[in-house]
Amino acid sequence: MNHRPFEDWLLDDQPLTPEQNRDLQTHLRTCTTCAAIAESNLALHSARKVTPAAGFIDRFQLRLAEQRKAARVRQTIGTLIFVIGGLGLLVWLAGPIVQEALRSPAEWITTAVSYFLFVLTSIQALNEVALVLLHIMPNLVSPLGWLMVISVFGGLGLMWIVSIARWTRPPQGV
Numbered sequence: 213m214n215h216r217p218f219e220d221w222l223l224d225d226q227p228l229t230p231e232q233n234r235d236l237q238t239h240l241r242t243c244t245t246c247a248a249i250a251e252s253n254l255a256l257h258s259a260r261k262v263t264p265a266a267g268f269i270d271r272f273q274l275r276l277a278e279q280r281k282a283a284r285v286r287q288t289i290g291t292l293i294f295v296i297g298g299l300g301l302l303v304w305l306a307g308p309i310v311q312e313a314l315r316s317p318a319e320w321i322t323t324a325v326s327y328f329l330f331v332l333t334s335i336q337a338l339n340e341v342a343l344v345l346l347h348i349m350p351n352l353v354s355p356l357g358w359l360m361v362i363s364v365f366g367g368l369g370l371m372w373i374v375s376i377a378r379w380t381r382p383p384q385g386v
């Protein structure tokens with residue numbers, strides 16, 4: 213039996229004119245081979261139309277939302293730790309001023325100025341020490357020692373940057 217062009221029509225799954233469709237239906241009634249192809253076409257069509265179980269999308273979106281929420285919570289906790297740490301440092305630095313202010317408000321400005329000067333001179337002193345060290349160190353420490361010092365500080369700095377980035381940046385690819 214000649215299956216052309218019916219077999220091609222069915223396999224290509226192409227749209228047919230009413231006339232072609234009539235010829236095809238006539239052929240299908242007499243040909244089991246092409247009827248089988250037509251049937252499997254029908255089955256494929258209905259399979260394609262089946263959407264994933266309605267609950268699946270809901271569950272997926274719910275899980276996504278939960279993951280995003282967890283990420284947000286982690287980020288918030290990280291930010292809080294940094295803020296609290298910063299505030300703690302600030303309180304620790306400003307503690308003497310606050311204590312003085314509470315004890316005798318009249319001396320607040322004097323204390324504040326003297327504390328400011330103390331911090332300033334401390335920084336200056338540290339700066340001078342650092343400068344002296346910078347001048348002396350190259351003569352004291354061998355190039356290999358310098359390399360070690362630099363790599364240790366570089367590693368610590370890298371760890372610090374990475375930890376900050378991990379806490380403050382929202383996780384990717386969720």
Ligand SMILES: [Zn+2]
Nearest residue numbers: 215243245246
């Ligand atoms: Zn046929």
